[in-house]
Amino acid sequence: MAADLTGTTAVVTGGNNGIGRALAVGLAKAGADVAIWARNAERNAQTVAEIETFGVKALGVSCDVTDEQAVIAAMDETVATLGPLGCFVANSGISIETPIVDMSFDTWRHVLATNLDGAFLCTREAARRFVDQGVGGSMIVVSSTISRYGGAGMAAYGASKTGVLGLGRTLAVELARHRVRCNVLVPGWTKTAMNEHLQADERFVRATSGRTPVRRWAEPEEFHDIAAFLADPSLTFHTGNEVIVDGGYTIY
Template sequence: MHDRPTTPLFDLGGRTALVTGSARGIGFALAQGLATAGAAVIVNGTRDDTVADAVAQLRAQGLNAQGRAFDVTDEAAVAAAFAQWDQDDVAIDILVNNAGIQFRKPLVDLALSDWQRVIDTNLTSAFIVAKEAARRMIARGTGGKIVNIGSLTSEAGRATVGAYTAAKGGIKMLTRAMAAEWAAANIQANAIGPGYILTDMNQALIENATFDAWVKSSNPSQRWGKPEELVGTAVYLASAASSYVNGQIIYVDGGWLAVL
């Protein structure tokens, strides 16, 4: 019997990954998955305590993790974080723009301030953080990976989540704009569109019997997805395996969009 040769395609050893909004939920699962694939991960959130707790959980699993709390919608705070990493000789090779919020209200009742908060958190933050990361990736000349987190609503509208839908549709097109501008610098910018996933942000929907039944009946897989089921796609898009994949959004939704 011959030993199978190891493949470097999905190995993230020697890379550093910043995952925004990763103290819990999908972001934490992605940080854990990238670290398991060999990356040194930087956990991000808005609170020092939740970031520290997430880092401790990852380190307890033997994974390489550190943390930094900052608001991804605050351009000065983002710039300060990257300036500190420059001083510490930390180079971000992989950026996962995951931070996001949800706010449900009919468009005719939606206050401009709530609209703006959702847009800022789910769309503008990806631009702010990616701009800082890409500048450094370009200057180093070694390329990089940007993975933006979209949604089913990057493709399909849903009632009462108009601002979120607009933001996630924007993520799809921002990803394409990043590819158009940065591909020549060997930066691959792609996105993941999760389906209905079992997360804290969806807890009210999960506990709503009518909505839970609708999710299961409208999806060919007849179930909600799990955060860890997004990890394989994230590792692929963060690795050498996707070196000629650029400007794409991959939907991980159990087949929901296929049968709309």
Template sequence: MSEKPHPFDLTGHVALVTGGNSGIGLAMADALAAAGASVCVWGTNAERNEAAARELEGHGGKLLAVRCDVGDEEQVAQAMERTVETFGRLDSCFANAGIGGAGSRFVDTELSEFRRVTRVDLDGAFLTLRAAARQMLAQGEGGSLVGTSSLAARQGQPRGQAYAASKGALVSMIKSIAIELARHGIRANAVLPGWVSTPLADPTLDSEAFHRKVLPRVPAGRWGEPGDFGSLAVYLASPASAYHTADALTVDGGYVNF
């Protein structure tokens, strides 16, 4: 009797992580590579891309780093073409790339600033997931699509309307993708991080006032860390999540329920 494969063994699996050169994205890419996957990292900073690839090399799998601005439709198409040319297929896609807003008051926010954020955080996720879905449909073997949202999708974020709007829309888009593509064996889920120590969030988390007011409201007693999302990425990429779709998974140390 043959032994069933381990559900979290990603040997032969190809994963794409946008914004995968730092923070949550890099932690996801690292965990996926450690589980045996071949991993492609997209990011706008070529030096950080290469540094991330070197960091992941120790796991022994095939790696690729591609410079790509996910808000540019042509760049996404070219990056996806290169990814598939290199690996021959795509099994999971983590649309994680994102930027923050300028922190301006709502009434002072220019339309150009609003669109600067939504261009990456919403349009970029759409372009990435669409390209990945097209490839998965062409393969005809299913797959996993994941979008990194935020608690800003569920809670009001003063001086962050563009970011909140993007992350809320991403959750709705993911659910719609999941329903439409389920019959093709493609599942789609969103991940909603809470307060996580990343290069994007640290300027806020390191504020003495913010630390004093917010950290006591986190039942886990600490800020999240990028590594808290690695095992979740492996689960969402793996066969273990085959029946898990159209969900929004909150990873916040209990913050939103306190």
């Protein structure tokens, strides 16, 4: 049975590109009104226009998730415009590939600030809303398969995406009494703008595809139904789960 998110207000951070955009579109296709929180106003507007083609309301909010006051203001604007929060997706993330021996502390902190601190600030604000509203809700925290296998030059990204696993698990336990579910989405190799340089490396694509049982990378659109499933308010017993969508990469 397909999820019906009609009347649900959802937020997707970093929702104007890549997997985040796919999650936002998936929520909209299932009937949710969707707010996109991201810094690029032009891409926000493009995504809002796409979402509105599904007959739902959409909002683009220029928001730096590392800025505490900006996050609070974004939530205020979202709820005032679209209504009470029903689903929150903490997806914003950046990656800077640098060998550990060359990585500066500034680079380390920049990646962690966006991927982990940003996830904390956003989910904390969402948790506050959910608790105040008193009717439950759903959170989705987006990690990565790098939290399982590591990667050369990816110390900051790997650490941040492993950190959000712990954050998601804690939210699931702590917020269950408030009927708020939290699950962690763990995507595998997916064709996004963030990894275009890797897609251009035929040897790398062959190696990663060869280790993936389905023998290919994912298309972003394959996350549409995953988003709707994780946000489905009828799945009241589904929380604390790590949903791995990687074509079998991590078990092969």
